[in-house]
Amino acid sequence: MKAETVTIAGHGGDEIEAYLAQPFGKGPFGGVVVIHHMPGYDRSSKEIARRFADEGYIALMPNLYSREAPGASPDDAAAAARAGGGVPDERLVGDVDGASKHIKSLASSNGKIATIGYCSGGRQSFLAGVSLQLDAAVDCYGAAVVNPLPAGSPVKMAPLVDRVKDLSCPLLGLFGEEDQHPSPEEVAILEKQLAEHGKTYEFHSYPGAGHAFFCVDRPSFRPEAAKDGWERINHFFGRYLAS
Amino acid sequence: MCTYETEHVAISGSGKGASGWFPLSAATVYFDHPVHAPAEHTLNVDFLNPERGPSARVAVELDPASAVALARAILAAAETAELFTGTALLGEAQVPLSRG
Numbered sequence: 001m002k003a004e005t006v007t008i009a010g011h012g013g014d015e016i017e018a019y020l021a022q023p024f025g026k027g028p029f030g031g032v033v034v035i036h037h038m039p040g041y042d043r044s045s046k047e048i049a050r051r052f053a054d055e056g057y058i059a060l061m062p063n064l065y066s067r068e069a070p071g072a073s074p075d076d077a078a079a080a081a082r083a084g085g086g087v088p089d090e091r092l093v094g095d096v097d098g099a100s101k102h103i104k105s106l107a108s109s110n111g112k113i114a115t116i117g118y119c120s121g122g123r124q125s126f127l128a129g130v131s132l133q134l135d136a137a138v139d140c141y142g143a144a145v146v147n148p149l150p151a152g153s154p155v156k157m158a159p160l161v162d163r164v165k166d167l168s169c170p171l172l173g174l175f176g177e178e179d180q181h182p183s184p185e186e187v188a189i190l191e192k193q194l195a196e197h198g199k200t201y202e203f204h205s206y207p208g209a210g211h212a213f214f215c216v217d218r219p220s221f222r223p224e225a226a227k228d229g230w231e232r233i234n235h236f237f238g239r240y241l242a243s
Numbered sequence: 244m245c246t247y248e249t250e251h252v253a254i255s256g257s258g259k260g261a262s263g264w265f266p267l268s269a270a271t272v273y274f275d276h277p278v279h280a281p282a283e284h285t286l287n288v289d290f291l292n293p294e295r296g297p298s299a300r301v302a303v304e305l306d307p308a309s310a311v312a313l314a315r316a317i318l319a320a321a322e323t324a325e326l327f328t329g330t331a332l333l334g335e336a337q338v339p340l341s342r343g
Contacts, residue, residue, distance in 0.1 A: 039278055069297035075278045079289050080297035083249060083271050119276075150248070212276075212283065220283050 001053040003046075008062065008102040011094020016066035018099060019046050021053035027108030030135075030241025033099045034061035035117030035124045038086070040078035041065060044217060048116075055234060057241065058103050062095045086120070086157065089127055096128045110243040114169075116233065117142065118214060123160065129171060130163040136240035138172045138233055141211050143181035146189045164193040170200040172236045174229045176209035176222070204232055249273040258290040258301040265299050268292050277304035286310035 003021040010016035019041070023029060032052045036045040041063040052059035064087050069077035081087065100113045114136035117125035122142025129137035139145070146161045171194065175187050182190075187205060194201040206213065206225035213222040214229060250272040258267045269291045277285040285304040292299040305313065321332045 039276055042278075072297040075302065076297040076300050078278075079271070079291075079300060079302065080293075082273070082275075083251070083289070083291075210283075218283065219281055 001050065003050055003053065006060075006102075008060070008098050010062060010066070010098040011091045014067065016095060016098070017041070017063040017070070018102070019049050019061045019063070020059070020102075021046075021049040022058040022106070022108065023053055023056055025108070027058075028110035028243050029056060029058045029108050030110055030112045030114070030237065030243070031058045031060065031100070031103035032237065032241075033096050033103070033113060033115045033128070034059055035092075035096065035115060035121035035128070036061055036064060037117070037119040037121050038078060038082065040074035040081075042074040042078075044215070052237075055237070057237065058106060058109060060099045060103050062099045064092065064095060087124075089124075089157070092124050093128060093131045096124070097132055100132065100134075110241075112136075112241045112243075114138065114237055114241055116140070119143070119212060123157070126167075126171070127160055129169055130160060130166040132168065134169040136169050136172070136236060137167075138174070138236065140174045140214060140229070141176060141179055141182065145182060146186035147182070161190060161193055164190070164199065165197050167194070167197070167199050170202070170236070170240055172232060173201065173203040174232065175203070175205040176211060176213050176225065177205050177207045178210040181211060202232070202236065204229070248275075254290070256290075258292075260299060260301050262298070265292055265295060267301075268294065274307065278302075280304035280306070282306065 001021055001023050006018050006020045007015050008018045034049045049059040049061045065077040065081040069080045103109050104111055112135040115125040115128045116138040118140040122139040123145050125137050126139045126142055126145050144157045146159055148159050149157050177184055191203050209222040209225040210220055212218055212220040213225045215221055252270045254267055254270045256267045257264050267290050271289045274284055274286050286307045287304050290301040325332050
């Protein structure tokens with residue numbers, strides 16, 4: 001594969017940094033926009049992008065903190081973005097849209113695009129799915145999709161469940177049964193809404209797993225849930241991103 | 244989860260970061276995911292100089308109990324500072340610890 005840092009046009013035409021990982025060859029390949037978690041555009045998130053390239057997809061991960069902290073290390077950039085209240089939803093959608101267009105502009109693209117995100121990125125992947133025309137979206141334990149953030153939170157992150165009707169693509173949801181954000185009750189409410197609106201979706205909740213069970217460098221890592229989750233993701237993308 | 248809840252404090256002093264010493268003007272305190280500490284959530288403190296950009300930061304990620312112990316130790320040291328300087332320091336500083 002080939003992996004490199006590139007510049008793309010994000011929300012409002014802003015030039016932002018992004019990490020592009022893609023297979024060698026003419027393709028055509030499906031595209032995956034990787035939405036990094038709140039700790040930032042970090043090494044583990046870049047590993048995820050490379051994993052998708054290894055699976056045969058063009059993976060592009062915009063640095064959502066490009067504006068707050070150009071050139072800063074990922075942890076410093078995340079702290080600056082956090083202190084400022086996080087990434088506004090409108091800007092996130094614009095950055096994901098820019099990443100999607102960048103992938104489609106590549107000669108090896110088959111024109112199909114999925115989003116995937118973890119933690120805050122899970123919510124943002126769902127947000128992209130209800131805001132943009134996509135071919136698939138994956139929400140890995142995204143909070144604040146059904147319930148709002150606790151009162152007093154300085155960040156503007158409204159629930160999205162009332163936008164289920166706008167979901168443009170099949171949705172894969174991967175959750176931990178021991179997670180409280182989102183709780184199993186919230187996951188059930190979201191699933192019910194998807195069913196009532198006739199959306200194509202696939203939800204899996206893992207016993208013994210809480211939040212962030214994919215994170216290999218955290219105590220929350222649950223190998224069995226993560227392995228099964230990766231298989232679900234590969235199968236899902238294989239179905240909806242094929243040429 | 245990503246809590247995003249953050250206490251902002253104006254401070255005055257100096258900190259030593261990746262590029263050496265620099266003046267500090269702000270601190271943020273929050274309970275959220277760490278970058279490095281082996282826990283799902285930690286009590287994090289960033290000592291900052293926003294005018295110098297995001298990299299002007301000294302970061303610590305603490306187990307919450309040890310963070311409280313540290314806060315009490317700071318207050319104990321501040322008592323010494325009061326006696327030494329004759330300046331009243333602790334009137335407002337005791338408020339945050341009484342919350343928890």
